[in-house]
Amino acid sequence: MAKKSSGDGLMSSAGLMRYYDADKKAIHVQPKTVVIFGIVSGISILLLSASFGLWP
Numbered sequence: 001m002a003k004k005s006s007g008d009g010l011m012s013s014a015g016l017m018r019y020y021d022a023d024k025k026a027i028h029v030q031p032k033t034v035v036i037f038g039i040v041s042g043i044s045i046l047l048l049s050a051s052f053g054l055w056p
Contacts, residue, residue: 049055
C-alpha cells in the first residue's frame with residue numbers, strides 16, 4: 001500500500017496563501033466601529049459645511 005503524505009497542500013499552489021494564513025495577518029475591525037465612524041464623519045461633514053456657509 002502507498003503511504004499517505006501529510007504535506008501542507010498541493011505543490012501546484014506554489015506561492016499562494018491559504019485563507020486561514022491570510023486571516024491571521026488581517027486587521028480585524030468590528031462592524032459597530034465602521035457604522036459609528038460613518039455616522040460621526042457624516043455629521044462632521046454636515047457641521048463643517050454649515051459652518052462655512054455651504055448649506056443649501
